[in-house]
Amino acid sequence: QQPVQSPQAVILREGEDAVINCSSSKALYSVHWYRQKHGEAPVFLMILLKGGEQKGHEKISASFNEKKQQSSLYLTASQLSYSGTYFCGTELSHSGYSTLTFGKGTMLLVSP
């Protein structure tokens, strides 16, 4: 089942903060966050695992609430380069045949 992302879009001025959420109706093993610029490939930002482990870019902050099956991506002191569409991909279990199911994305625009 596709995770639900919110908000669908957000507009910020440079220096402002934003939170992007990703919710699942099923228990998750991991949540993967990506940012995609128009016409380009998604770029990996962070992975959050069941049990609290996180791997990814040091400047990116995120959380994973296992009780709610919800992950949040925190973008603080936003820069122009943060603009793009953010996707979460969820993994129900980790095995040799695991796949990610992606949300529809959250479009972020940072203006000067």
Next chain:
Amino acid sequence: DGGITQSPKYLFRKEGQNVTLSCEQNLNHDAMYWYRQDPGQGLRLIYYSQIVNDFQKGDIAEGYSVSREKKESFPLTVTSAQKNPTAFYLCASMGGVTDTQYFGPGTRLTVL
């Protein structure tokens, strides 16, 4: 440099023609994936493969076919049976320290 390459970047085809999209990786990853991206839809899984000579259907496999004869290569054929093939196609592989998916630059297919 390690990475994923896709070719061509832009592809035009006439209705009724089959077309093959290339995906090559030198990351030594076992798992490879094909996604289709349409505006506002996020990424939808077409096919995936965990090992050579083995692959599984994703959520929208109808009208597509794949092969995995080599670990490095996972080509996707869009057949004439695919009713609405115009889209942005992304190839990914999974592995590494973060055990997440890494994407190629994509191929934009337009059916004329």
